Amino acid sequence: MSTVAPTAGRIVRFSSRGLHRKNWVVAICITVLVLAVVVALIGSAIAPYDPNFVSLSNAYVGPTGGHLLGFDPAGRDLLSRLLAGARTTILGPVAVVVISVGVGTGVAVATAWLGGWFDAGVSAVVDVLFAFPGILLAVLAAAVFGPSLKSAVIALSVAYTPYVARILRGAALRERAQQYVAALEVQGLTGFGICLRHLVPNVFPLIVAQATILFGYAMVDLAAISFLGLGVQTPQPDWGVMVSEGQTGVLQGYPAESLAAGLAIMVVVIAVNLLGERLVDNAQRSSH
Amino acid sequence: MLRFVARRLVMLVVTLLVSSFVIFSALYVAPGNPIAVLSGGRSLPPSSIAILEKRYHLNDPFFVRYADWVKGAVHGDFGVSIALHEDVSSLISARIGTTLELVAYASILILLFGIGLGLLGALRPGPIDSGVIVITAISAALPAFVAAVVLQTVFAVNLGWFPATGNGLGFVDQVRHLTLPAFSLAVGSLALVARVTRASVREEAGKEHVQTAISRGIPYGMVVRRHVLRNAAIPITTVAGITIASLIAIDTVVETAFSLNGLGSYLVASASNKDFAVVQGISLVLVTIFVVINTIVDILYAVLDPRVKLGSRAQ
Numbered sequence: 001m002s003t004v005a006p007t008a009g010r011i012v013r014f015s016s017r018g019l020h021r022k023n024w025v026v027a028i029c030i031t032v033l034v035l036a037v038v039v040a041l042i043g044s045a046i047a048p049y050d051p052n053f054v055s056l057s058n059a060y061v062g063p064t065g066g067h068l069l070g071f072d073p074a075g076r077d078l079l080s081r082l083l084a085g086a087r088t089t090i091l092g093p094v095a096v097v098v099i100s101v102g103v104g105t106g107v108a109v110a111t112a113w114l115g116g117w118f119d120a121g122v123s124a125v126v127d128v129l130f131a132f133p134g135i136l137l138a139v140l141a142a143a144v145f146g147p148s149l150k151s152a153v154i155a156l157s158v159a160y161t162p163y164v165a166r167i168l169r170g171a172a173l174r175e176r177a178q179q180y181v182a183a184l185e186v187q188g189l190t191g192f193g194i195c196l197r198h199l200v201p202n203v204f205p206l207i208v209a210q211a212t213i214l215f216g217y218a219m220v221d222l223a224a225i226s227f228l229g230l231g232v233q234t235p236q237p238d239w240g241v242m243v244s245e246g247q248t249g250v251l252q253g254y255p256a257e258s259l260a261a262g263l264a265i266m267v268v269v270i271a272v273n274l275l276g277e278r279l280v281d282n283a284q285r286s287s288h
Numbered sequence: 289m290l291r292f293v294a295r296r297l298v299m300l301v302v303t304l305l306v307s308s309f310v311i312f313s314a315l316y317v318a319p320g321n322p323i324a325v326l327s328g329g330r331s332l333p334p335s336s337i338a339i340l341e342k343r344y345h346l347n348d349p350f351f352v353r354y355a356d357w358v359k360g361a362v363h364g365d366f367g368v369s370i371a372l373h374e375d376v377s378s379l380i381s382a383r384i385g386t387t388l389e390l391v392a393y394a395s396i397l398i399l400l401f402g403i404g405l406g407l408l409g410a411l412r413p414g415p416i417d418s419g420v421i422v423i424t425a426i427s428a429a430l431p432a433f434v435a436a437v438v439l440q441t442v443f444a445v446n447l448g449w450f451p452a453t454g455n456g457l458g459f460v461d462q463v464r465h466l467t468l469p470a471f472s473l474a475v476g477s478l479a480l481v482a483r484v485t486r487a488s489v490r491e492e493a494g495k496e497h498v499q500t501a502i503s504r505g506i507p508y509g510m511v512v513r514r515h516v517l518r519n520a521a522i523p524i525t526t527v528a529g530i531t532i533a534s535l536i537a538i539d540t541v542v543e544t545a546f547s548l549n550g551l552g553s554y555l556v557a558s559a560s561n562k563d564f565a566v567v568q569g570i571s572l573v574l575v576t577i578f579v580v581i582n583t584i585v586d587i588l589y590a591v592l593d594p595r596v597k598l599g600s601r602a603q
Contacts, residue, residue, distance in 0.1 A: 127299070128306045133537035133578060136571055140311065143559040143567040144318040220431045224541045227433045228556045243433055247545070251452055255441040262434035269429040 026278055032271035039083055040090035047080035051237050072242070072257040073249045082260060085237035088226075089265070092153055093218035099157035101211045104164025109195050111165070112172035123169070126162040134159035134221050142230035149222075152231040156221055160214060167210055171203045209279035216272040223265055239265050293587055300583045307575045308361070311568050312354050318564075326564050366569030369558075376569040379554070384573070386455060386550035387539060389462070393470035394477075395532045402478040403524060406485020410493065411512065420486065428479035432538045435472040436545035443468060453547040469546045473538055477531035484527040488520040495519075522593045529585030536578045 044051065048066070058075035069078035107126070111119040134156050141155035142148075175181065176199065184194050200207075225231040226240030234241055239261040246257030315326070323337055323346070332340075341347060348356070360366070366376035409420030430438075444452035456465030492498065493516050501511045540552035547553070551570050558566035 128303050132307060132310070132575065133534065135537040135540060136574060139540065139555055139559045140314055140567065140571055143562060143564060144314045147560065216429070224431060224433055224538075228541060228544055229560055230556065240433075243437060247437065250437055250440050251445065253445050255437060255445075258434075258437040259441070262431070262437055265431060266426075266429050266434060269431070270425065273429055274425070 025274055029271040029275040032267060033275070036086065036090055036268050036271075039086040041087075043083035043086045047077075047083040049077035049080040051076060051080040051084040052235055053077070069260060070256055073245065073254070078257055078260060081237040081242060081257075082239070082264060085239050085242055085261070086264075088149055088232045088236070089219065089223060089239040090268070092149055092222045092231075093215050095153050096156045096160065096218040096222065097211050097215050099153075100160035100164050101207060101214065103157075104161045105168055105200065105207060107161070107165040108168035108172050109200060112169050112176050113191055113195055113199075123166075126165050129162040130166065132159055134217075135224060138221070138225045139228070139230060142225075147230040147233065149226075149232045152222060152225045156218055156225075160218065164210060164214070168203065168207065171206050172199065175199050175202055205279070205283040209276060209283045212272060212276035212279055216269050216276060219265065219269055219272070289590070292590055296583050296586055300579060303579050304576060305358075307579065308358055308572055309354065311571045311575070312357050315564060315568065316350070361569075361572055366572070367565035369563055369566050376565050379566060380551065380569055380573060383549060383551050383554055386548055387543070387552060390466055390469055390473065390542070390548065390550060391532070391535050391539060393463075393466050394473040394535055397470055397474040398478050398481055398531060399528060401474070402481025402528065403485050405478075405482040406524075407489060409482070409486040410489035417486075420482065424479040424482045427475045428483070430475050431541075432472050432476060433541045433545050435475045436469070436542060439468045439472055440546075455549050466548075469542050469548060472545065473535055473542045476538070477535065480531050481524065481528050485520070485524050488523045489516055492516045492520045522589070525592055526585060526589050529581065529588065533578050533581040533585065536574050536581075539574075 039046075053076060055071075055075040058071040061071045061075070063070045069082070072078050072081060107122060111122045137159045138152045138155035141151040145151040181194060181199065184198060185191075222231060223238075223240030223243070226238050227244045229244065232238035232241050234245065242261035243258045243265075246255065246259075246261065249255060250258050323332070323340055326340055327336075346353070357367075364377045366380065368374070369376055369379055405420050405424065409417045409424075440452045443449045450468050451465050452468070454465055456462040493512075498511060498515050501515055502508070539550070540556050542548075543550045543553035544556050551574065555567060555570040555574070558564075558570070
């Protein structure tokens with residue numbers, strides 16, 4: 001912010017209040033995310049009913065005793081499907097982030113460290129691959145390997161890797177130019193050792209921040225692919241699949257399933273985005 | 289300048305060649321022989337197999353086949369749909385209008401509401417600004433397919449203002465049918481444009497030359513138009529261009545959610561049906577649109593900001 005405050009007192013009061021508010025936001029975001037991960041891990045165990053038990057006589061019935069959210073178009077318990085569906089919806093994007101950040105970091109550090117024609121060549125490839133939208137690659141993968149969560153995860157990982165590599169290459173280059181790196185080189189440490197023990201740990205806050213931001217994108221994209229019927233396959237509960245399954249209900253005035261699953265996705269994504277922005281801010285502040 | 293444009297155009301061609309190669313070779317990565325992939329596992333009479341072998345030059349070396357495919361694509365020949373026994377190019381040309389109209393409509397909404405909200409937040413601090421921040425935070429996290437469901441529920445089913453699905457006939461009816469899809473498509477990008485607009489207008493408004501202009505007594509409106517907006521336009525143009533290019537991918541989701549008969553929904557349906565020639569054709573068209581928009585944005589950026597280093601990419 002470039003607002004010029006006339007007195008020092010105002011600056012202090014403003015910033016401390018801002019910090020206070022932001023800490024609350026961060027606490028809420030972390031709580032939401034921890035809850036989401038717990039549900040992803042044990043959701044199907046704590047679901048009150050069998051998420052795949054169909055009873056057509058209950059189709060579109062609203063909340064009743066023992067069924068807090070009511071039933072979906074096939075008469076399955078909505079809350080149970082929501083709890084069980086958290087697994088693929090949360091863990092799928094985790095896999096995408098782990099793969100793309102892992103490979104992307106490797107590429108970024110290698111290009112920044114080696115430089116020269118290797119850097120030029122790999123960076124050119126990264127720039128070209130940057131052009132391929134993730135969802136289109138996932139549709140292509142579904143056509144080739146058949147629709148499944150696995151092909152969607154692989155396609156998105158491939159699509160996100162250039163993005164990670166491009167951002168982290170800049171950070172790695174800045175770090176490479178630091179004097180401590182030269183000092184370590186003079187002491188005879190191998191390049192690999194310096195990267196692994198010193199360079200990567202020093203850019204780690206930025207890696208975590210980018211991974212968090214990426215998780216939000218991956219979750220929306222993966223849910224979208226499942227919504228299209230090219231990711232997680234239908235009877236299996238998944239929030240993206242549930243939005244699509246509920247669409248028949250939407251047009252008949254029973255939007256409960258689509259809205260519940262959509263809201264669940266949004267709450268997690270908002271929490272991740274707010275946390276990610278904060279982490280990026282912190283990482284940038286500490287590196288200057 | 290000319291050299292910069294030339295370099296961008298070369299990069300455009302290289303990107304298109306690599307993308308087309310990825311799309312083309314996907315056919316051979318798939319398990320099973322190409323005939324089985326092209327037919328999606330359907331059993332074909334020997335005469336059809338002979339036609340496919342001839343059409344795809346399956347007896348030629350790999351790179352000759354690729355060159356032939358690209359040559360065909362450049363001339364508008366994308367092969368034959370196995371499911372419909374129709375030329376892929378005629379299937380595409382029947383649907384591309386809907387997709388382009390939808391993307392154009394959404395782009396107008398993004399520019400109008402994105403820049404509008406951003407300006408409102410930047411120039412009216414206080415409760416209005418806080419409102420803008422909350423609205424953009426929510427819409428940034430609103431996936432297009434969830435937006436579709438919410439808009440269908442509120443404006444189609446409950447209020448009945450707009451139709452929930454379908455394309456419509458005639459211009460006015462089409463616009464009515466495309467309104468909810470266009471908003472679903474625009475909502476995420478709109479938030480991004482609003483945030484960048486707000487941030488860059490704030491930054492420009494705080495600069496010394498703006499303070500000087502205000503203290504010299506130049507009318508506020510003129511200061512905003514001449515000194516703030518003109519400088520803030522550079523990042524706004526860039527982010528608007530990039531988000532509009534990204535609509536090409538989200539378009540598949542929105543068209544499917546609203547049962548629109550465009551390229552995106554047809555791409556998804558063909559991927560599910562394993563109609564591979566159609567998937568390749570539409571992917572190539574969509575990626576081309578995407579890459580071309582990105583190139584235009586890059587060149588526009590250099591035109592708008594004479595300070596941009598026209599050499600290699602900034603480090």
